[in-house]
Amino acid sequence: MLDTAKQPLYKGCKEGHSPLSSATRLMTIKTDHNLSEECVDAITEWAKDLLPEDNLLPASYYEVQKLVAGIGLPYKVIDVCIDNCMLYWREDENRNRCRFCRKLRYQETSGRVPIPYKRMWYLPITDRLKRLYTSQRTAEAMRWHGEHRQDGDITHPSDAEAWKHFQSLYPDFAYERRNVYLGLCTDGFNPFGKH
Known part of the structure; x- marks a missing residue:
C-alpha cells in the first residue's frame, strides 16, 4: 500500500x-x-x-x-433520500420512505437485495485523525502553534483573536457537540492576517 x-x-x-x-x-x-x-x-x-x-x-x-x-x-455506507432530505441512519435506519418528501428509499427491482436510490460513504473523523497523528510529518502540521505575544508567551487557541471573533459571531457553536473545533484551530484560520 x-x-x-x-x-x-x-x-x-x-x-x-x-x-x-x-x-x-x-x-x-x-x-x-x-x-x-x-x-x-x-x-x-x-x-x-x-x-x-x-x-x-x-x-x-x-x-x-x-x-x-x-x-x-473504516467507513460506513449510509443510504440517503434521493432528494438529500435525510439520511437513513440511527432511528431512521429501517424506514422505507423519506419522512420529509415521502419518496421511496429503494428502487423497484426483481432481485431479493434492495437497492437504494442514493448512498454516501462516511469516514469517521476519529480514525482519520489517528492516522494523521501516526506520521511525524503530518502530526507536526496538525499541532496548534498558537500566536506569539509580545512578552514571548504562546497563546492557547481559545485566546486567539480569530477565536474571539468567531465566538462573538456564533456564541452557541461550542455547545453543539457535533461541531468540531479542529478545522478552526489551525494556523490558517486567521481572518485578521495572512492565510
Whole structure:
C-alpha cells in the first residue's frame, strides 16, 4: 500500500502524483458529483489513454476501489433520500420512505437485495485523525502553534483573536457537540492576517 503512495503515476510526472493519490481523488470526485460507476470507468479509461504508455492510473472504478480499500480506514455506507432530505441512519435506519418528501428509499427491482436510490460513504473523523497523528510529518502540521505575544508567551487557541471573533459571531457553536473545533484551530484560520 505504501508503495502505491510513493510510486510516481508515470515516469517524469509531478511530485505527489501517485496511483493512490489518483484513486483517492477519483473517489472524491465521484462522491462530490454523485457520479455512477460507469462514469468513473469512462473517466479512468479516457485518462489512462491520455497519459504515457507506462502509467499506473487505475483502469476502472473496481481498481480504484481496491486501491482505496487498501488504506484500511473504516467507513460506513449510509443510504440517503434521493432528494438529500435525510439520511437513513440511527432511528431512521429501517424506514422505507423519506419522512420529509415521502419518496421511496429503494428502487423497484426483481432481485431479493434492495437497492437504494442514493448512498454516501462516511469516514469517521476519529480514525482519520489517528492516522494523521501516526506520521511525524503530518502530526507536526496538525499541532496548534498558537500566536506569539509580545512578552514571548504562546497563546492557547481559545485566546486567539480569530477565536474571539468567531465566538462573538456564533456564541452557541461550542455547545453543539457535533461541531468540531479542529478545522478552526489551525494556523490558517486567521481572518485578521495572512492565510
